[in-house]
Amino acid sequence: MTFTGEPVRPPEEGRTTRRQLPSFLVIGVLSTVFYLLLFAAVRFFTGAQAANLIALAVSAVANTAANRRFTFGITGNEGALRDQLQGAVAFLIGLGLSSGALALLAVLVPDASRPVEVAGLVAANGLATVARFLLLKVWVFRGR
Numbered sequence: 131m132t133f134t135g136e137p138v139r140p141p142e143e144g145r146t147t148r149r150q151l152p153s154f155l156v157i158g159v160l161s162t163v164f165y166l167l168l169f170a171a172v173r174f175f176t177g178a179q180a181a182n183l184i185a186l187a188v189s190a191v192a193n194t195a196a197n198r199r200f201t202f203g204i205t206g207n208e209g210a211l212r213d214q215l216q217g218a219v220a221f222l223i224g225l226g227l228s229s230g231a232l233a234l235l236a237v238l239v240p241d242a243s244r245p246v247e248v249a250g251l252v253a254a255n256g257l258a259t260v261a262r263f264l265l266l267k268v269w270v271f272r273g274r
Contacts, residue, residue, distance in 0.1 A: 153201040165189035190221040202271040224258035
């Protein structure tokens with residue numbers, strides 16, 4: 131209730147989503163660039179699957195923290211660990227998609243170049259991004 135006695139109504143779902151999407155997209159693009167650069171750097175020292183795991187894990191933690199703050203407006207440390215643990219589900223979905231893409235690529239193009247690997251990862255991450263936004267919105271940061 132407000133001071134005038136009127137109930138406080140949450141913003142319309144569509145309006146809230148339209149407000150959140152630009153921030154989510156900017157964070158997603160920056161996270162993807164960070165992930166791909168980290169993948170390329172780690173790939174010099176290890177195989178594609180290990181490089182993918184390391185790069186995705188590091189970038190997923192940063193992505194969840196940034197979305198928590200800028201997309202969903204949650205500040206402070208309260209609930210941050212829980213949010214990261216729930217965000218790990220989105221990480222696992224992304225890991226499954228990107229690892230699957232690399233495994234498929236290894237079968238179809240055994241001697242794939244780094245740019246081809248990166249292109250496969252970009253496609254897999256596009257699918258993972260849709261899943262990530264939905265999970266963050268309806269489960270991780272729901273109602274906050």
